[in-house]
Amino acid sequence: MATQTRPAFAPEHVPPELIWDHSLSEFNSELDDPFMAASRLLDGPPLIYARDGAQGRPGWVIARHALLKEAFIDWEHFSSEGGMDLTQMLGVDWNLNPVNIDPPMHTIYRKVLTPFFTPKAVGHMEEGVRETCDELISKFEEKGGCDFVKDFAIPFPSMIFLRLMGMPEDMLNQFFEWEQKLLRGTSIEERVQTGRDILDYLIFHLEQQKQKPATPLMENILNARIADGRPLTDGEILGMFYTFYVGGLDTVYATISWSMRHIATHPEYQQFLRDNPDKMDKAVMEMLRMFSVVSSQRRVTKDFVWHGVQMKENDLVIMPIFIACRDPEAYPKPNEMDLNRSEQPLAFASGPHLCLGMHLARREIKIAIQTFLEKFDNIHIPEGAHYEYHAGPTFNVDSLPIAWTKKG
Numbered sequence: 001m002a003t004q005t006r007p008a009f010a011p012e013h014v015p016p017e018l019i020w021d022h023s024l025s026e027f028n029s030e031l032d033d034p035f036m037a038a039s040r041l042l043d044g045p046p047l048i049y050a051r052d053g054a055q056g057r058p059g060w061v062i063a064r065h066a067l068l069k070e071a072f073i074d075w076e077h078f079s080s081e082g083g084m085d086l087t088q089m090l091g092v093d094w095n096l097n098p099v100n101i102d103p104p105m106h107t108i109y110r111k112v113l114t115p116f117f118t119p120k121a122v123g124h125m126e127e128g129v130r131e132t133c134d135e136l137i138s139k140f141e142e143k144g145g146c147d148f149v150k151d152f153a154i155p156f157p158s159m160i161f162l163r164l165m166g167m168p169e170d171m172l173n174q175f176f177e178w179e180q181k182l183l184r185g186t187s188i189e190e191r192v193q194t195g196r197d198i199l200d201y202l203i204f205h206l207e208q209q210k211q212k213p214a215t216p217l218m219e220n221i222l223n224a225r226i227a228d229g230r231p232l233t234d235g236e237i238l239g240m241f242y243t244f245y246v247g248g249l250d251t252v253y254a255t256i257s258w259s260m261r262h263i264a265t266h267p268e269y270q271q272f273l274r275d276n277p278d279k280m281d282k283a284v285m286e287m288l289r290m291f292s293v294v295s296s297q298r299r300v301t302k303d304f305v306w307h308g309v310q311m312k313e314n315d316l317v318i319m320p321i322f323i324a325c326r327d328p329e330a331y332p333k334p335n336e337m338d339l340n341r342s343e344q345p346l347a348f349a350s351g352p353h354l355c356l357g358m359h360l361a362r363r364e365i366k367i368a369i370q371t372f373l374e375k376f377d378n379i380h381i382p383e384g385a386h387y388e389y390h391a392g393p394t395f396n397v398d399s400l401p402i403a404w405t406k407k408g
């Protein structure tokens with residue numbers, strides 16, 4: 001781990017033995033399984049300083065479950081504000097809302113949104129989620145196979161997002177294209193342009209909602225009065241719209257895809273789930289742990305010593321949840337699917353920014369997996385076919401060919 005001469009990316013306060021002259025995304029892509037690749041960092045120090053922790057930027061990487069959980073809660077030392085690059089890239093003066101805003105303002109914004117994401121509220125969405133799932137599957141169910149990612153995992157949460165936002169469903173293909181370019185655009189210019197195209201559409205949508213809100217969520221946001229009795233500004237609302245876009249699509253599609261890959265390559269587990277539908281909720285939580293796809297970021301707010309390591313104001317901190325979720329100190333035999341675990345997965349973070357959409361996400365994943373298992377037998381990856389993935393800030397599957405036998 002130690003390097004002889006201090007590389008330029010490592011500031012003076014970083015001890016030499018914690019300097020890690022690597023890129024996290026390349027390191028995570030070294031094996032056929034990025035979760036196993038990333039979990040190799042659990043063998044080293046709990047905190048390392050990486051040359052490239054996120055999108056080319058150097059920073060601290062937290063490589064233990066206990067520390068990560070602590071950092072998520074400690075917003076006074078680890079701020080969600082000012083360290084992220086999306087709004088800088090868009091050239092706007094507002095933040096992603098509420099995800100990149102610290103308490104106390106965070107609490108005020110979150111109160112506006114919470115009623116729409118409680119288990120009860122999500123229960124009301126269930127029928128729509130099922131309809132969306134069935135509608136998508138009906139397009140390929142007679143074919144005996146599909147590319148699970150392209151044909152199902154990407155459009156599924158996108159359609160739910162469009163319905164939640166009151167956007168027309170014929171925007172689906174456009175959103176799909178934007179998502180591909182924003183996440184995997186070949187140049188930074190292409191990504192920036194795509195980010196702005198999305199923003200232009202969100203601005204257009206906001207203007208329409210001001211005339212006539214299309215859903216209860218939109219109505220609540222437009223009519224909200226926050227602490228000082230004023231309505232939300234356009235920037236505060238656009239920050240919310242953008243957060244739903246970046247937070248609720250990629251994460252769901254990635255988790256469903258990794259889960260389906262596991263199911264398609266583990267026939268006994270697949271059959272177990274068919275035979276034990278009452279275990280589905282537990283299975284979803286365990287898949288969320290095994291295939292935790294997110295890496296968050298924070299900015300250090302002031303100089304302080306954390307677990308024996310000097311942190312300086314404005315240091316970037318990378319929080320790869322996929323490493324924490326494979327930590328044997330938190331989850332014994334972390335690479336095994338164990339439906340009897342009691343420790344909750346950290347997949348949705350913890351502390352003030354605990355994922356607002358977690359009940360919806362769990363419902364979406366459950367319905368998707370359950371429907372495939374009910375409709376199809378012997379789900380597998382056809383011989384000679386391969387899956388593809390990328391390991392950026394989110395671990396994501398790019399392509400997953402599957403085939404099945406249709407139930408009689």
Ligand code: HEM
Nearest residue numbers: 098099247248251252255294296348349353355356357361
């Ligand atoms: C498997 C799916 C999902 C995963 C793994 C996930 C994960 C996360 C994580 C780790 C955070 C905390 C980020 C941070 O503190 O830096 C977060 C926040 C958030 N998520 Fe999710 N998410 C998922 C699905 C969704 C969905 C479906 C929605 C809504 C439609 C959503 C909306 C949000 C929002 C609004 C926040 C910000 C909460 C706050 O700042 O108070 N997420 N999510």
